[in-house]
Amino acid sequence: MTITTATLETSRLNTGYRTVGNKDxxxxxxxxxxxxxxxxxxxxxxxxxxxxxxxxxxxxxxxASEAKTVDATRGLGDFADDVHAFWxxxxxxxxxxxxxxxxxxxxxxxxxxxxxxxxxxxTLVAPxxxxxxxxxxxxxxxxxxxxxxxxxxATANPEFVKRIQxxxxxxxxxxxxxxxxxxxxxHQYEAPNEDALVxxxxxxxxxxxxxxxxSTASENWPAVAPxxxxxxxxxxxxxxxxxxxxxxxxxxxxxxxxxxxxxxxxDNSMFDLGALGALGAVPGWPGEDAFPAQPMVxxxxxxxxxxxxxxxxxxxxxxxxxxHSPYIEQEEKFLQTTLPFLLDQR
Numbered sequence: 016m017t018i019t020t021a022t023l024e025t026s027r028l029n030t031g032y033r034t035v036g037n038k039d040x041x042x043x044x045x046x047x048x049x050x051x052x053x054x055x056x057x058x059x060x061x062x063x064x065x066x067x068x069x070x071x072x073x074x075x076x077x078x079a080s081e082a083k084t085v086d087a088t089r090g091l092g093d094f095a096d097d098v099h100a101f102w103x104x105x106x107x108x109x110x111x112x113x114x115x116x117x118x119x120x121x122x123x124x125x126x127x128x129x130x131x132x133x134x135x136x137x138t139l140v141a142p143x144x145x146x147x148x149x150x151x152x153x154x155x156x157x158x159x160x161x162x163x164x165x166x167x168x169a170t171a172n173p174e175f176v177k178r179i180q181x182x183x184x185x186x187x188x189x190x191x192x193x194x195x196x197x198x199x200x201x202h203q204y205e206a207p208n209e210d211a212l213v214x215x216x217x218x219x220x221x222x223x224x225x226x227x228x229x230s231t232a233s234e235n236w237p238a239v240a241p242x243x244x245x246x247x248x249x250x251x252x253x254x255x256x257x258x259x260x261x262x263x264x265x266x267x268x269x270x271x272x273x274x275x276x277x278x279x280x281x282d283n284s285m286f287d288l289g290a291l292g293a294l295g296a297v298p299g300w301p302g303e304d305a306f307p308a309q310p311m312v313x314x315x316x317x318x319x320x321x322x323x324x325x326x327x328x329x330x331x332x333x334x335x336x337x338x339h340s341p342y343i344e345q346e347e348k349f350l351q352t353t354l355p356f357l358l359d360q361r
Contacts, residue, residue, distance in 0.1 A: 031079025048117025
């Protein structure tokens with residue numbers, strides 16, 4: 016199907032979005048991850064069946080959406096309320112099925128907690144931990160330090176941030192968006208639309224107010240803690256915790272899809288300072304007991320198991336030889352896995 020792009024002014028944000036299909040069909044709302052945009056879903060959107068109406072939004076500070084300041088002290092609350100306002104304006108109150116990738120997966124769970132009336136089902140694609148990114152240990156999401164040190168705005172690689180800000184679309188630097196995409200967003204996969212995906216990454220607005228956000232000094236290792244604004248602080252465990260999803264009254268069915276070679280969201284993430292400290296890449300690591308690698312997959316499974324024990328339904332699908340972007344790397348398998356679920360839940 017042909018993708019249409021537009022911008023919608025809501026009560027909160029000028030929101031960029033893309034659509035495919037007939038608006039009267041069953042609505043599916045796609046939520047992208049950090050350092051990307053709705054354009055990441057183009058391949059899937061083009062192949063949706065006519066029974067589904069696909070909409071992918073740009074979160075604030077990404078793609079074609081307005082870059083208002085992210086109040087990180089609300090966790091993903093600003094993003095959730097933005098999407099809710101878009102839902103009210105565009106879908107006229109019709110419940111939608113959510114498909115969330117990475118941070119978008121965390122946002123999907125957050126929407127189910129904050130705005131349950133809008134959620135009909137949830138497809139989690141390589142979702143971040145329900146306890147945020149970095150700075151926790153154990154499947155119950157215990158903070159490693161009281162100030163959530165080792166998470167937040169200062170944990171983004173400064174060279175990667177600089178390359179986005181400079182709009183570097185090349186491959187000369189190991190930290191260029193193109194090489195980070197090749198090395199971490201996917202696993203041994205040459206994307207035919209790589210230029211478009213790199214352009215999507217470069218749409219990220221770099222600032223203390225957006226990506227990656229500000230930071231504060233800490234007396235705890237690694238000497239930095241979350242600030243109060245921006246995306247990476249919004250997903251810090253200091254402010255973000257959606258483990259309460261296990262207890263929601265409205266219980267949408269959940270499909271969880273992930274790759275077994277994911278280096279971004281895993282139990283040994285190469286973006287987690289606990290894992291990097293253990294490898295000696297961040298000096299002064301205080302040890303396994305104090306600051307282990309965050310068990311991101313284990314934490315998600317624990318929350319979903321609690322959700323199931325409370326009467327919810329979920330299914331986990333693991334793609335072999337697949338990285339952080341199953342819907343890009345193994346598009347056909349992704350569609351074979353998710354479309355029956357989406358059609359069944361409409």
